[in-house]
Amino acid sequence: MEPHNQTAISQLLLLGLSDDPALQPVIFSLFLSMYLVTILGNLLMMLMVSSDSHLHTPMYFFLCNLSFIDICLSTCTIPRMLMNLQTQNQRITYTGYLSQVCFIVFFAFVEKFLLAVMAYDHYVAICHPMNYTVIMNPCLCVLLVLFCLLISLLIALLHTLMLLWVTFCTELEIPHFFCELAQVIELSCSDSFIDNILIYVSSCIFGGLPLSGIIFSYVHVMSSVLRRPSSEGKFKAFSSCVSHLSVVSLFYGTDFGVYISSAISDSLRESAVASVM
Template sequence: METGNETTVSEFLLLGLTEDPALQALIFNLFLSMYLVTTLGNLLIILADSSDSQLHTPMYLFLANLSFTDICLSSSTIPMMLVNILTQSQSITYTGCLTQVCFVLVFGGLENCLLAVMSYDRYVAICHPLRYTAIMNPCLCGLLTLFSLLISLMDGLLHTLMVLQLSSRTNLEIPHFFCELAQIIKLSCSDNFIDNILIYIVACIFGGAPFSGIIFSYIHIVSSVLRMPSLGGKHKAFSTCGSHLSVVSFFYGTDFGVYISSSVSDSPRKTAVDSVMYTVATQ
C-alpha cells in the first residue's frame, strides 16, 4: 500500500443527496426535524433515567448510554449538512472530514457494542434471575460500558489512520451528505485492495462479535422462556426483551439493507439516500 499524500488536500466537497436546488429546502426541514426529534427524545430518556431512582438499574443505565450515543452519532453528520445547505456550500476541510469519519465509526461501533451488552443484561435477568443483582453489579456495568467505548475507539482510530496513509486524487467530490469511509477510499489513487480487505476483517471482528453475542443471548433467552410453565411468566419475560429486540432488528436490518443496496447499485447517490436509515432514522 502506497504511503504519503501525493496531493496536498485542503478540503472535500460533499455533494449531498440531490443536485436539485428546489429540494434543498425540503431536505433541510426534514433533516432538521428528524435531528431535533432524535436529540430531544434521547435527552428525555437520559433525564428520566437520571432523575428517577427506580430507574437506576443496569438496563436503564445502558439505555441512557445508548441514547447519548445516538445523539452523538446524529450530531456527527447532520449539523454539518444543515450548515452546508444554509450557506449553499459543499466544502468540508480535510481535518473535518477525517474527524467526521472517525466519529461516525466510533459512535456507530459503540452503539453496536451497547446493544450486545444490553442483550447480555437481558440474558442474565431471564436465565439467572436470582443471581441478577450479584452478576450485574455496578462494577461490571461500568467495565462493560468502558470496554465497549475502548473497542469503538480502536475501530475508529484504526480506520482513520488507514485513510491518512492513502494518496489523494485531484477529484475530491464525495457523492454523500457526510464523509463516509468507503467513499473516501474510492477517492484514493493508491491501491486500496488491502484497505478494503482490512475493512471487511475489522467489520467481521467489531461487528460480527457483538452480533454473535446478541444471537447467543437470545437463543438462551428463548430456550429459558419456553421452559417456563406459566403463560404469564413467558409474556412478562418476552415483554422485557421486546423493545431491545426491536431496536436490534431495526439497527442490523437497516445496515444489512444498505450493504445489499450498495452492492447491487452503481449509484452513489442512491447509497447515500439509503444510508440515511442507519445514520438518522434508527436513532
C-alpha cells in the same frame, strides 16, 4: 492527472443527496425534523432515568448510555449537512473530514457493542434471576461500558490512521451527505484493495461479534422463557425483550440494507440515498 499525497488537500466537497435546488428545502426540513426528534427523545429518556431512583438499574444505565451515543452519532453528521444546505457551501476541511470519519466509526461501533451488552443483561436477568444483582453489579456495568468505548476507539483510530496512507486526486468530490469511509476509499487514486479488505474484515469481526453475542443471548433467553409453566411469566419476559429486539432489528437491518444497496448498485449517489435509513 497525477495523484499526490492527501496532505496536499486542504478541502473536500460533500455533494449531498441531490443537486436539484427545489429539493434542498425539503431535505433540510426532513433532516432537521429527524435530528430534533432524535435529540429530544434521547434527552427525555436520559432525564427520566436520572430523575427516577426506581430506574437506577443496569438495564436503564445501559439505556442511558445508548441514548447519549445515539445523540453523538446523529450530531456527527446531520448538523454539518444542515449547515451545508443552509449556506450552499459543500466544502469540508481535510481535518474535519478525518475527524468526522473517526467519530462516525467510533460511535457506530460503541452502539453495536452496547446493544450486545444490553442483550447480555437481558440474558442474566431472565436465565439467572436469583444471581442478577450479584453478576450485574455496578462495577461490572461500568467496566462493560468502558470496554465498549475502548475497543470502539481502537477500531476508529485504526480506520483513521489507514486513511493517512491513502492518496487522492486534487479535487475530491464525495457524493454523500457525510464522510462515509467506504465511499472515500472508492474515490482514492491509490490501490484500495488492501484498504477494502481491512474494512470488510474489521466489519465482519467487530460488527459480527456483537451480533453473534446478541443472537446467542436471545437463543438462551427464548429457551428459558419457553420452559416456564406460567403464561403470565412468559409474557412478562417477552415484553421486556421486545423493545431491545426492535432496536437491534432496526439498527442491523438498515445497516445491512445499506451494504446490500451498495453492492448491487454502481451509483455512489444511490448508495448515499440508501444511507438515509
